[in-house]
Amino acid sequence: AQSVTQPDIHITVSEGASLELRCNYSYGATPYLFWYVQSPGQGLQLLLKYFSGDTLVQGIKGFEAEFKRSQSSFNLRKPSVHWSDAAEYFCAVGILAGNKLTFGGGTRVLVKP
Amino acid sequence: DAGVTQSPTHLIKTRGQQVTLRCSPKSGHDTVSWYQQALGQGPQFIFQYYEEEERQRGNFPDRFSGHQFPNYSSELNVNALLLGDSALYLCASSGPTGSSGNTIYFGEGSWLTVV
Numbered sequence: 001a002q003s004v005t006q007p008d009i010h011i012t013v014s015e016g017a018s019l020e021l022r023c024n025y026s027y028g029a030t031p032y033l034f035w036y037v038q039s040p041g042q043g044l045q046l047l048l049k050y051f052s053g054d055t056l057v058q059g060i061k062g063f064e065a066e067f068k069r070s071q072s073s074f075n076l077r078k079p080s081v082h083w084s085d086a087a088e089y090f091c092a093v094g095i096l097a098g099n100k101l102t103f104g105g106g107t108r109v110l111v112k113p
Numbered sequence: 114d115a116g117v118t119q120s121p122t123h124l125i126k127t128r129g130q131q132v133t134l135r136c137s138p139k140s141g142h143d144t145v146s147w148y149q150q151a152l153g154q155g156p157q158f159i160f161q162y163y164e165e166e167e168r169q170r171g172n173f174p175d176r177f178s179g180h181q182f183p184n185y186s187s188e189l190n191v192n193a194l195l196l197g198d199s200a201l202y203l204c205a206s207s208g209p210t211g212s213s214g215n216t217i218y219f220g221e222g223s224w225l226t227v228v
Contacts (some may be wrong), residue, residue: 004155028222034217043117043158043203043221089154092215101145101217103155104114 002027002093006104013081014112021076021107023091031093033074035065038088047089049072061085086111094112115140117164117220125226126194134189134223138206144168145187146217147179148203155202162187191225199227 008053013019025031032099034066036044049057055067074091088108092101118137126132144163148156158171162181181187187207191198201222211224 036219041224044219046216046218049216092155100158100160100161100171101148101156105155 002102004091004093004102004104005081006107008107010108014108015083019081021089023074025072025093034092035076036090063097083111096102117206117218119220119223123224130194131192134202136204139218142206142208143185144207146176146205147189150201194227196227
């Protein structure tokens with residue numbers, strides 16, 4: 001069965017600084033990869049997804065993620081963080097399109113002024 | 114284009130009671146999945162419905178059941194509620210494989226508190 005690890009439970013970053021959130025997955029083949037963001041009390045909003053092709057994917061709100069097969073990683077990055085980026089971020093993997101997702105435990109991002 | 118809609122948004126139930134949560138998928142989507150998200154954790158897959166049948170199921174007891182209607186909307190039923198069932202219940206929808214519906218979209222969730 002696939003699994004997802006987000007090693008960082010909390011990350012604090014200053015506004016304007018860069019942000020990188022780590023995600024490692026375990027699966028024998030290339031899975032479908034997603035990053036979602038969840039603001040307090042809200043549902044999940046899709047930031048970006050990787051199915052195939054270019055390993056650097058662009059998402060909404062200025063986020064990007066890079067798929068590295070050799071490292072089984074799909075790290076999320078943003079060059080300059082805004083206060084509104086404070087939220088919880090979840091990495092997820094799926095085996096088949098539209099199939100069930102397995103989520104990591106999430107990383108809570110705090111943004112300092 | 115309405116996204117995934119869920120109701121109710123919040124509800125409080127007593128231990129031992131039963132609850133029904135409802136979900137309407139995004140337009141054009143035919144597959145509905147349900148997830149449970151306990152406080153401070155990532156969502157956990159409960160089950161998935163396609164063509165009115167349960168297609169996959171996660172590691173949840175039979176107290177959790179569901180239904181999908183011909184219009185693709187879905188219900189999640191939980192019987193004999195336990196305190197540990199208190200969580201955010203998320204509905205997700207996706208479209209036919211191979212189309213832009215590959216992406217899985219989530220609703221805002223239903224907050225269930227069991228007292």
